[in-house]
Amino acid sequence: MGHRFPMAKYELLAGQLQHEGLVETTHWLTPTPIECAAVFDAHDADYIDQLEKGLWSRKEELRSGFPWSLQLIEREKIIMEGTRQCAQWAAQGHVALNIAGGTHHACRGHAEGFCLLNDLAISAYDLISAGLERILIIDLDVHQGNGTAHITGMDSRIFTFSMHGAKNYPMKKPPSSLDISLPDGTKDRPYLRALKEALDHILPTFDPQVALYQCGVDVLESDKLGRLSMSLDGCAERDALVLMACQQHGIGVACAMGGGYSEDTQTIVKAHMNTFRTAREIWT
Numbered sequence: 001m002g003h004r005f006p007m008a009k010y011e012l013l014a015g016q017l018q019h020e021g022l023v024e025t026t027h028w029l030t031p032t033p034i035e036c037a038a039v040f041d042a043h044d045a046d047y048i049d050q051l052e053k054g055l056w057s058r059k060e061e062l063r064s065g066f067p068w069s070l071q072l073i074e075r076e077k078i079i080m081e082g083t084r085q086c087a088q089w090a091a092q093g094h095v096a097l098n099i100a101g102g103t104h105h106a107c108r109g110h111a112e113g114f115c116l117l118n119d120l121a122i123s124a125y126d127l128i129s130a131g132l133e134r135i136l137i138i139d140l141d142v143h144q145g146n147g148t149a150h151i152t153g154m155d156s157r158i159f160t161f162s163m164h165g166a167k168n169y170p171m172k173k174p175p176s177s178l179d180i181s182l183p184d185g186t187k188d189r190p191y192l193r194a195l196k197e198a199l200d201h202i203l204p205t206f207d208p209q210v211a212l213y214q215c216g217v218d219v220l221e222s223d224k225l226g227r228l229s230m231s232l233d234g235c236a237e238r239d240a241l242v243l244m245a246c247q248q249h250g251i252g253v254a255c256a257m258g259g260g261y262s263e264d265t266q267t268i269v270k271a272h273m274n275t276f277r278t279a280r281e282i283w284t
């Protein structure tokens, strides 16, 4: 996509969470690379094979946003396992957050937009294999969850809700169960109103047993790719709305961090920190 992937935010976020005492040492999960049949429910076996062996063309590298390396694949598999474990916790009514993940552009048979494997789809299928029947995926990254929609599209056990910038990547947006496309420059109030309306509709009608929340912070006005105009406070209010609605519905939530491309990395970290802070406040 012509942009560098902001790797620094992950380490900064982990450091800041410890520094502020929001996450205690005993709270950390340290996932190993995923080894789970659900990977093959979400992705084609050929594609996984190609990923593992590095059989990528230049075109595929460009589409993914990364040069292929064994380390990259290992990193992605660890991220997948992180979200999968968070989802397992969420299924027991807890809140659990991955400091990475939210790789919603990864499709069944190809990588796209910095996403190689789709942690939301994999985790949803893993929960289904554990006996759950209604999984809600709430995707509030500013980019539409095209990969998740593509993978889970026809599966009535998974409700995909994506709220995103209408003019943002991806240009082709396969339908989610519910898509809300927002105009450029959308600010806090109209955003939060639309979100509340959607949640008020989805939760009682679909009656999910668990929620997976892609809480990308590229909705911020400061974001280089975002096109929306949310404030830091508005973004925190967004998280509170989602997490409180789920908690009131009696279900746990697994969060995956998603995008964030503000010029100032501190702004990104602040926005992600707010998600953790809000989760902690609501679940104590």
Ligand SMILES: [Zn+2]
Pocket: 141, 142, 143, 216, 218, 258, 259, 260
């Ligand atoms: Zn994004």
